[in-house]
Amino acid sequence: MQVWNDYLSQNKQRFLDELLDLLRIPSISADSQYKADVARCADAVKENLLKAGCDKAEICPTDGHPIVYAEKMVDPTAPTVLVYGHYDVQPADPLDLWHSGPFEPVIKDGKIYARGACDDKGQMFMHVKALDVMNATGTLACNVKFMIEGEEEVGSSNLGKFLAANKEKLSADIVLVSDTSMISMEHPSIETGLRGLAYMEVEVTGPNRDLHSGVYGGAVHNPINALCKMIASCHDENNHITIPGFYDKVQTLSEGERKALNDAPFDIEEYKKDLDVNDVWGEKGYTTLERTGIRPTLDVNGIWGGYTGEGAKTVLPSKAYAKISMRLVPHQNSDEIAAMFQKHFEAIAPGSVKVKVTAHHGGEPVVTPTDSIAYKAASEAIRTAFGKDPIPTRGGGSIPIIALFENILGLKTVLMGFGLDNDNIHSPNEKYDLANYYKGIETIPYFHKYFAEMCKI
Amino acid sequence: MQVWNDYLSQNKQRFLDELLDLLRIPSISADSQYKADVARCADAVKENLLKAGCDKAEICPTDGHPIVYAEKMVDPTAPTVLVYGHYDVQPADPLDLWHSGPFEPVIKDGKIYARGACDDKGQMFMHVKALDVMNATGTLACNVKFMIEGEEEVGSSNLGKFLAANKEKLSADIVLVSDTSMISMEHPSIETGLRGLAYMEVEVTGPNRDLHSGVYGGAVHNPINALCKMIASCHDENNHITIPGFYDKVQTLSEGERKALNDAPFDIEEYKKDLDVNDVWGEKGYTTLERTGIRPTLDVNGIWGGYTGEGAKTVLPSKAYAKISMRLVPHQNSDEIAAMFQKHFEAIAPGSVKVKVTAHHGGEPVVTPTDSIAYKAASEAIRTAFGKDPIPTRGGGSIPIIALFENILGLKTVLMGFGLDNDNIHSPNEKYDLANYYKGIETIPYFHKYFAEMCKI
Numbered sequence: 031m032q033v034w035n036d037y038l039s040q041n042k043q044r045f046l047d048e049l050l051d052l053l054r055i056p057s058i059s060a061d062s063q064y065k066a067d068v069a070r071c072a073d074a075v076k077e078n079l080l081k082a083g084c085d086k087a088e089i090c091p092t093d094g095h096p097i098v099y100a101e102k103m104v105d106p107t108a109p110t111v112l113v114y115g116h117y118d119v120q121p122a123d124p125l126d127l128w129h130s131g132p133f134e135p136v137i138k139d140g141k142i143y144a145r146g147a148c149d150d151k152g153q154m155f156m157h158v159k160a161l162d163v164m165n166a167t168g169t170l171a172c173n174v175k176f177m178i179e180g181e182e183e184v185g186s187s188n189l190g191k192f193l194a195a196n197k198e199k200l201s202a203d204i205v206l207v208s209d210t211s212m213i214s215m216e217h218p219s220i221e222t223g224l225r226g227l228a229y230m231e232v233e234v235t236g237p238n239r240d241l242h243s244g245v246y247g248g249a250v251h252n253p254i255n256a257l258c259k260m261i262a263s264c265h266d267e268n269n270h271i272t273i274p275g276f277y278d279k280v281q282t283l284s285e286g287e288r289k290a291l292n293d294a295p296f297d298i299e300e301y302k303k304d305l306d307v308n309d310v311w312g313e314k315g316y317t318t319l320e321r322t323g324i325r326p327t328l329d330v331n332g333i334w335g336g337y338t339g340e341g342a343k344t345v346l347p348s349k350a351y352a353k354i355s356m357r358l359v360p361h362q363n364s365d366e367i368a369a370m371f372q373k374h375f376e377a378i379a380p381g382s383v384k385v386k387v388t389a390h391h392g393g394e395p396v397v398t399p400t401d402s403i404a405y406k407a408a409s410e411a412i413r414t415a416f417g418k419d420p421i422p423t424r425g426g427g428s429i430p431i432i433a434l435f436e437n438i439l440g441l442k443t444v445l446m447g448f449g450l451d452n453d454n455i456h457s458p459n460e461k462y463d464l465a466n467y468y469k470g471i472e473t474i475p476y477f478h479k480y481f482a483e484m485c486k487i
Numbered sequence: 488m489q490v491w492n493d494y495l496s497q498n499k500q501r502f503l504d505e506l507l508d509l510l511r512i513p514s515i516s517a518d519s520q521y522k523a524d525v526a527r528c529a530d531a532v533k534e535n536l537l538k539a540g541c542d543k544a545e546i547c548p549t550d551g552h553p554i555v556y557a558e559k560m561v562d563p564t565a566p567t568v569l570v571y572g573h574y575d576v577q578p579a580d581p582l583d584l585w586h587s588g589p590f591e592p593v594i595k596d597g598k599i600y601a602r603g604a605c606d607d608k609g610q611m612f613m614h615v616k617a618l619d620v621m622n623a624t625g626t627l628a629c630n631v632k633f634m635i636e637g638e639e640e641v642g643s644s645n646l647g648k649f650l651a652a653n654k655e656k657l658s659a660d661i662v663l664v665s666d667t668s669m670i671s672m673e674h675p676s677i678e679t680g681l682r683g684l685a686y687m688e689v690e691v692t693g694p695n696r697d698l699h700s701g702v703y704g705g706a707v708h709n710p711i712n713a714l715c716k717m718i719a720s721c722h723d724e725n726n727h728i729t730i731p732g733f734y735d736k737v738q739t740l741s742e743g744e745r746k747a748l749n750d751a752p753f754d755i756e757e758y759k760k761d762l763d764v765n766d767v768w769g770e771k772g773y774t775t776l777e778r779t780g781i782r783p784t785l786d787v788n789g790i791w792g793g794y795t796g797e798g799a800k801t802v803l804p805s806k807a808y809a810k811i812s813m814r815l816v817p818h819q820n821s822d823e824i825a826a827m828f829q830k831h832f833e834a835i836a837p838g839s840v841k842v843k844v845t846a847h848h849g850g851e852p853v854v855t856p857t858d859s860i861a862y863k864a865a866s867e868a869i870r871t872a873f874g875k876d877p878i879p880t881r882g883g884g885s886i887p888i889i890a891l892f893e894n895i896l897g898l899k900t901v902l903m904g905f906g907l908d909n910d911n912i913h914s915p916n917e918k919y920d921l922a923n924y925y926k927g928i929e930t931i932p933y934f935h936k937y938f939a940e941m942c943k944i
Contacts, residue, residue, distance in 0.1 A: 042831065042869065060796075060798050060800070063524070064522070069675075071582045072778065072873075080944045085634070120800065121796070121800065123796075124697070127563070127697075137901035169803050178788060182897065184798060184799075185799070191789075194760075195900075205839060208704050211702070223699060225701060227701070227801070229799045236764065237762040237763065237764055238762055238763035238764075238910065238913050239584070239762075239916075240581075240584075240913065240914040240915065241762075241913070241914060242686070242883075242884060242913045242914070243784075243786045243788060243812060243814070244684070244778065244814055244882070244883045244884030244885050245668070245881065245882070245883045245884050245908055246762075246779065246910075247737065247779065247784040247786045247814050247883060248769050248770065248778040248779055248782055248783075248784035248814065248883070249767055249768070249769045249775045249778040249779045249883075250762060250764065250765070250767060250769075251764070251767075251768035252770060252786045252787060253785035254786075254788075254789075254790050254809075255718065255719075255720075255785075255786065255787050257715070257721045258714070258715040258716075258718040258787065258790075259718075259719040259722070260714075260719050261711075261712065261715040261719075262715075262716040262718075263719070263722070264713075265712070265716075305694040305695055305698075305703075305707060306694065306695035306838055307694055307707065307708070308838050308839065308841075309706060309708070309837070309839040310706055310707060310708075310709035310839065311837070311839040312705050312707075313705065318706045321705040321706040322703065322704065322705055322706045324700065325705055326705075327700075327705035329700045329705075329709045329711075329712065329803055330709060330711035330712050330715065330792075330793065331700060331711075331794050331800060331801060331802050331803070331804075332711075332793035332794040332800070332802070332804075333711050333715075333790055333791065333792050333793060333795070333807065334761070334790065334791045334792075335789065335790050335791075336787065336788050336789035336790060336810070337785075337789040337810060338789045338790075338791040338808075338810075339517075339578070339789075339790050341517055341608040341790070341847065342515070342641075342642065342686045342787060342788070342810065342812070342847040342848060343577065343578065343810075343913070344684070344686070344788060344884075344885075344913065345788050345789070345813060345913055345914075346786055346788070347788075347789075351795075352711075353795075353799065353800075355700060355794070355799070355801060357700070357701055357705065358801045366504075368782040380768070381765050381766040382764055382765065382766040382767065382768040383764075384765075390798065390799040391799065395678065407753075424697075425701070425702070425704070426701045426702045426706075427699060427701030427702050427705060427801075428701050428801075451702055451703075451862075454696065455699050456699045456800070456801065456802055457697040457698060457699070457764075457802075458695050458696065458697065459536040459696075466723045473831070473878070
């Protein structure tokens with residue numbers, strides 16, 4: 031619509047500056063030393079929501095970081111869109127790999143570089159600015175509610191309680207989330223599934239104290255060697271995961287569904303070049319898109335033990351540790367997989383070491399329907415803004431709370447993400463393309479328009 | 488001899504206090520921030536040697552930490568004993584596991600607790616005090632030279648050059664070293680062999696940057712998973728090391744030699760209890776004493792990669808690292824084994840990751856003769872002081888410079904150690920029993936006496 035495009039053009043710089051201000055706040059939820067910054071960021075989000083046209087906005091305290099709630103109610107008979115996003119970010123380390131400060135956003139080659147640029151401040155903020163556009167031009171077709179949390183990167187552990195306690199306030203017709211990727215600007219896509227997560231920590235204890243590796247080496251089980259052997263055994267020669275029962279509930283896709291998935295534009299050579307790897311890797315019998323979209327995984331996210339300083343220390347350590355997570359697909363269950371992992375890891379531990387397994391937060395896999403009004407509205411919005419139909423894809427990441435929306439609020443979700451896989455989310459030099467940011471602000475009002483129209487029919 | 492015992496009794500407290508003063512100096516050679524402390528410790532050793540009766544003592548600079556040289560020449564026709572020891576110590580970390588400060592020595596239950604209490608300040612200092620005893624009582628039978636270095640814990644990399652440049656100054660009939668263990672006070676023993684060492688560091692690189700484990704997990708090789716698999720594959724199901732050629736030169740002992748080795752008093756239940764392990768571990772077909780004495784090993788001394796902080800981070804890291812060392816036995820060669828390891832590790836790396844292998848310092852395995860005059864003098868000295876013959880054993884540790892003494896100075900070594908395996912050397916709460924300290928001071932003069940007598944025959 032011309033009126034939206036005009037307003038967006040006139041306010042382009044302001045829409046960027048306001049995002050940059052938000053990116054300057056180091057709202058790292060995982061690290062308690064940033065607690066005040068996280069709170070400051072919540073306030074900033076609230077102020078931005080009021081400024082964009084919300085009738086009301088509030089900071090809702092939780093046992094952890096606060097949730098920002100806001101709403102703009104235009105018509106009780108119009109459908110209501112509940113926008114979910116998060117204002118917290120991942121830790122920025124390793125800091126030395128950043129080309130510029132993670133909380134000193136810079137624009138380079140048409141990209142905003144900063145922690146949270148894409149995940150999720152940049153994507154969440156598109157909805158705030160889209161409201162601004164619709165509000166300023168008097169074109170709001172739906173009521174809008176915002177629920178922007180501050181604990182997504184640490185497992186959203188207080189969100190379930192908040193949902194259960196605020197069912198009425200959060201009543202809506204659809205949840206709209208921009209916290210995922212599309213294939214490219216040339217190949218817009220909508221993720222129709224997300225993987226779940228089971229995240230474990232293991233501690234392997236050998237002798238009761240660090241030993242001299244000369245005096246004891248060869249006769250006392252080294253817990254690092256033991257841990258490596260246990261981790262190695264979790265994949266067989268075909269890179270299948272060996273935990274008994276692990277694949278029992280994995281959804282099997284039809285040949286047609288697999289074909290559709292593999293029809294998505296994907297250049298394996300470009301992919302390898304971007305990552306600077308000579309070969310991809312993964313489960314035998316599946317393509318790269320299948321490996322990240324419809325198959326579960328087991329990755330070591332961190333490992334440590336013994337002497338890790340400069341030079342050499344001849345120690346046979348007492349303990350070794352690893353953080354190991356599994357991405358899950360429908361219909362695997364996070365708690366069940368966590369229990370399976372624990373049982374398996376304890377079972378494969380040799381008698382010469384002791385093993386302790388604990389679970390961090392998990393999340394359930396989700397599949398969003400493609401035959402719903404909301405999906406059709408999103409699809410149509412993208413077709414209008416991008417000039418082509420979006421491709422349905424399966425995302426490899428996890429947004430554990432999507433399952434909560436369905437279970438507690440009874441609401442389906444549309445994952446209308448505008449990120450790119452190479453945005454370096456969770457990594458140094460996270461970025462978000464300006465083009466994607468503005469295209470998102472352009473697309474979202476169409477979703478509201480089409481969703482309102484389709485609901486009426 | 489009564490005169491020695493009397494002098495020792497009268498000076499018992501002073502002999503202890505002077506050692507405690509030395510233990511208070513944090514002479515950590517591996518950490519450059521302690522450089523001044525290492526230098527201060529060298530000075531203290533020099534002063535102690537002069538005080539104990541040396542005619543001359545000097546600080547000999549090297550490219551690293553200095554070597555303390557001192558001598559007491561009594562008779563040009565008498566044999567000369569070259570005492571080797573080291574005044575540097577291992578790093579003290581992990582600090583939180585120490586019950587008292589590593590450089591604030593305390594006496595508890597008849598044991599001195601401090602970093603270096605046994606390895607090697609306590610053991611080296613016995614020779615200083617034994618000189619004091621012999622000098623004060625006018626009973627020196629041998630000339631004595633001291634070469635006390637400050638880089639043993641970091642590979643003695645400047646000692647070879649020092650030996651080569653000072654052959655005349657260091658001329659002697661035997662090298663006497665107390666830097667090893669005996670079985671127990673009830674079962675005195677002399678180590679007749681030491682293992683060598685090859686110490687490697689490996690870096691495994693997967694993608695060129697840290698990735699989101701959801702977006703990429705399952706399709707891009709995780710370098711930690713890859714490293715674990717590579718490390719795991721280095722031992723087969725019998726815990727044999729799988730590096731091609733690794734065992735080719737390993738000395739095979741006769742059944743008789745193996746029986747003698749296993750005749751040493753050893754209580755496997757006591758050993759397991761002391762370490763709090765349910766099972767020992769090691770190469771199939773060998774006993775614990777053989778596994779540490781005559782068989783080579785491969786131990787991971789340190790491993791790190793990915794996220795190792797609190798909580799969870801869903802990262803698929805770019806890099807993973809490990810420090811891996813191998814203890815070697817006669818007639819394995821450190822450089823050859825290092826090259827074999829490198830070749831093997833590069834060969835087993837899957838095409839989906841890149842591997843970099845570098846070598847830290849190594850050392851050669853040694854066997855000391857048991858039919859020499861020096862060994863017989865040591866054996867007789869122990870029989871006199873302890874009331875029973877020492878048992879010849881094989882030590883698992885490495886003192887790489889023993890091979891240098893033979894190759895550069897043409898000198899054999901006697902390893903007359905008074906430590907115990909449970910002294911926690913290289914570990915928190917390192918200790919040295921007062922009884923062992925004093926028994927060492929009592930025994931050493933007998934070595935000088937018998938060695939001089941036997942050389943005359």
